[in-house]
Amino acid sequence: DGGITQSPKYLFRKEGQNVTLSCEQNLNHDAMYWYRQDPGQGLRLIYYSQIVNDFQKGDIAEGYSVSREKKESFPLTVTSAQKNPTAFYLCASSPRGLANTGELFFGEGSRLTVL
Amino acid sequence: QQQVKQSPQSLIVQKGGISIINCAYENTAFDYFPWYQQFPGKGPALLIAIRPDVSEKKEGRFTISFNKSAKQFSLHIMDSQPGDSATYFCAARGVDSNYQLIWGAGTKLIIKP
Numbered sequence: 700d701g702g703i704t705q706s707p708k709y710l711f712r713k714e715g716q717n718v719t720l721s722c723e724q725n726l727n728h729d730a731m732y733w734y735r736q737d738p739g740q741g742l743r744l745i746y747y748s749q750i751v752n753d754f755q756k757g758d759i760a761e762g763y764s765v766s767r768e769k770k771e772s773f774p775l776t777v778t779s780a781q782k783n784p785t786a787f788y789l790c791a792s793s794p795r796g797l798a799n800t801g802e803l804f805f806g807e808g809s810r811l812t813v814l
Numbered sequence: 815q816q817q818v819k820q821s822p823q824s825l826i827v828q829k830g831g832i833s834i835i836n837c838a839y840e841n842t843a844f845d846y847f848p849w850y851q852q853f854p855g856k857g858p859a860l861l862i863a864i865r866p867d868v869s870e871k872k873e874g875r876f877t878i879s880f881n882k883s884a885k886q887f888s889l890h891i892m893d894s895q896p897g898d899s900a901t902y903f904c905a906a907r908g909v910d911s912n913y914q915l916i917w918g919a920g921t922k923l924i925i926k927p
Contacts, residue, residue, distance in 0.1 A: 703857075739823070741903060741917030742858070757914070789857050798913040801846040805857025 703806035720775045720809045722790035731773035736787040749796045820918030833891040835921045837904035844906035852901045894925045
C-alpha cells in the first residue's frame with residue numbers, strides 16, 4: 700500500500716544525545732516536510748524539501764537537521780542543541796510543492812521523549 | 815507573524831447534534847483554507863478545503879463556511895457521530911510564505927452517544 704512510514708513510533712533519548720527519525724514514502728511525491736506537534740499548539744514546520752538534494756528551513760529549524768539524498772527518504776536528526784525536543788514529530792509529503800496542491804499526506808508520527 | 819486562531823479548544827456535542835469550530839486569520843495573503851482531522855496516535859488527514867472565492871463548500875456532513883470580509887472560516891459537522899470524535903485543525907496557505915500552511919491550535923471534539 701502507498702503511504703508514509705515513520706520510525707520509530709516511540710523513542711527515548713538521554714539529554715545530550717542526537718537522534719534520527721526516519722521517514723520513507725512510496726507515493727512518488729516530490730515534496731516532503733517535517734512538523735513538530737506539541738499539546739495545545741498547531742503544527743509547526745521544521746524543514747521541508749521540494750526536490751532531492753535541496754531543503755529549506757521552516758519556522759523552528761534550530762537544533763534540527765535533515766537530508767534529502769533520495770526522493771523517498773527525508774530523515775530528521777534532533778540534535779543536542781534542541782533545547783526542548785520532547786514532542787510528537789510528523790512527516791508529510793505532497794505530490795508537488797504546496798503552491799500546486801494544498802494537500803499534505805502524513806505519516807503516523809514519532810513520539811520522542813527526552814529523559 | 816501570520817496567525818490562525820482556532821476556537822474552541824475543546825468541544826463536547828451530543829450524537830446527532832451540530833459541531834461548529836471556528837478559525838480567524840490576520841493576514842490577507844492566504845489563498846487556501848484546509849481542515850484536517852486527526853485521530854489519537856495518527857497523523858492528520860485532509861477533511862475538506864476551500865478557496866477564498868467561495869463562501870461555502872459542503873462534502874457530506876461536513877461544511878466549510880468562509881467569510882472573507884471578516885477573515886473567518888468555520889467547520890460545521892452535521893448529525894455528529896461518535897466516530898467524528900477527533901482533533902480538528904484549520905490551516906491557511908500563505909502566499910507570502912512560500913505557500914506553507916499556517917495551522918490553528920486544534921479543537922478536540924468529543925461526540926457523546
